[in-house]
Amino acid sequence: MVVVTEVKNGIGWIKLNRPQVLNSINLEVVELITKALEKWRNDDDVIFICLYGEGEKGFCAGGDMRKFYDLKNNDVVSYAENFFTSEYQLDALIHQYTKPIVAYMSGIVMGGGVGLAIGATHRIVTEKTKWAMPEMNIGFFPDVGASHFLNQLPGYTGRYLALTAKVVQASDTIYMGAADYYMESGNWETFQMEMQEKHWSSESIQQELNEFIQSHCSNSPSISQLSIEQEDIDCHFQYETVEEIVKSLQSEASVGNEWAALTVHTLLSKSPTSLKVTLQQLINGKGRSLNECLEMEKNMAIHFMKTADFYEGIRAVLVDKDRSPKWQPDSLEAVSTSDVEAYFTLVRT
Numbered sequence: 001m002v003v004v005t006e007v008k009n010g011i012g013w014i015k016l017n018r019p020q021v022l023n024s025i026n027l028e029v030v031e032l033i034t035k036a037l038e039k040w041r042n043d044d045d046v047i048f049i050c051l052y053g054e055g056e057k058g059f060c061a062g063g064d065m066r067k068f069y070d071l072k073n074n075d076v077v078s079y080a081e082n083f084f085t086s087e088y089q090l091d092a093l094i095h096q097y098t099k100p101i102v103a104y105m106s107g108i109v110m111g112g113g114v115g116l117a118i119g120a121t122h123r124i125v126t127e128k129t130k131w132a133m134p135e136m137n138i139g140f141f142p143d144v145g146a147s148h149f150l151n152q153l154p155g156y157t158g159r160y161l162a163l164t165a166k167v168v169q170a171s172d173t174i175y176m177g178a179a180d181y182y183m184e185s186g187n188w189e190t191f192q193m194e195m196q197e198k199h200w201s202s203e204s205i206q207q208e209l210n211e212f213i214q215s216h217c218s219n220s221p222s223i224s225q226l227s228i229e230q231e232d233i234d235c236h237f238q239y240e241t242v243e244e245i246v247k248s249l250q251s252e253a254s255v256g257n258e259w260a261a262l263t264v265h266t267l268l269s270k271s272p273t274s275l276k277v278t279l280q281q282l283i284n285g286k287g288r289s290l291n292e293c294l295e296m297e298k299n300m301a302i303h304f305m306k307t308a309d310f311y312e313g314i315r316a317v318l319v320d321k322d323r324s325p326k327w328q329p330d331s332l333e334a335v336s337t338s339d340v341e342a343y344f345t346l347v348r349t
Contacts, residue, residue, distance in 0.1 A: 123180045130167050
């Protein structure tokens with residue numbers, strides 16, 4: 001089974017069980033998790049949920065994007081409509097769930113994996129956590145509600161993480177509010193065992209869970225690199241166009257700022273179309289509800305199914321793995337305002 005679910009001692013356990021692909025999400029995974037959560041929502045025998053991934057390498061590496069590449073000449077839009085509708089409904093269900101959800105975010109937590117974890121009430125990271133919204137690497141855009149939750153991060157951190165696809169560590173996720181607790185991964189088995197042996201009370205479950213998790217957790221041993229970079233991030237990513245962000249970084253890089261030089265180099269390696277569309281997406285998402293953002297993103301996702309850069313990005317990263325995408329167009333100047341606006345018009349499928 002790609003998802004294993006069971007109820008033990010008042011706990012609804014959900015295990016993503018595709019370790020050979022870092023527990024990435026396909027339609028079957030989404031449907032099975034949704035089915036379990038809907039079944040347990042009004043089940044008095046289930047007091048709270050615990051969500052985790054099989055294996056030590058990853059909680060969830062995101063959506064199975066290779067599937068879209070394989071279907072690109074075979075009714076990909078129909079599949080995309082079904083997949084993104086189901087995935088985003090699941091993300092919203094987790095955010096709005098009435099019972100606590102514990103997400104154990106050890107290993108890789110990226111893209112769709114972030115979508116599963118970000119709405120949980122108790123989010124645990126470990127020394128193995130690698131968190132990212134990496135969609136920029138494949139000519140896509142950060143979805144699963146990113147228009148909403150990336151705008152909640154400190155300063156312009158959300159823009160920085162979206163546009164650079166930077167991978168951050170446990171201390172960063174706690175600093176920016178994408179996780180709540182730090183636990184050494186070696187404590188996980190004991191944590192699970194004691195969780196299953198404890199007597200839980202549905203009346204005071206939030207407080208009990210808080211105290212129980214805190215008793216197994218500690219402070220992250222490393223200082224958040226993002227907190228150190230925050231001033232630079234806010235200085236350069238405050239602008240409303242990608243060209244202004246690049247110009248600001250280049251100016252700083254020219255006087256020897258290594259962080260700015262590395263950051264602008266990273267930005268300019270991404271799809272110009274994805275960069276511009278994503279920045280506009282985050283600007284549009286400000287002040288919108290999660291559901292409004294998900295609706296906007298679903299529409300955007302269908303537009304991307306008709307975008308050459310999306311398939312070229314998947315080819316370069318997941319198929320041929322040469323890491324040398326040929327973006328079209330290949331410059332920021334060649335992507336017009338009307339080109340960007342087209343991604344936010346209502347799709348006719």
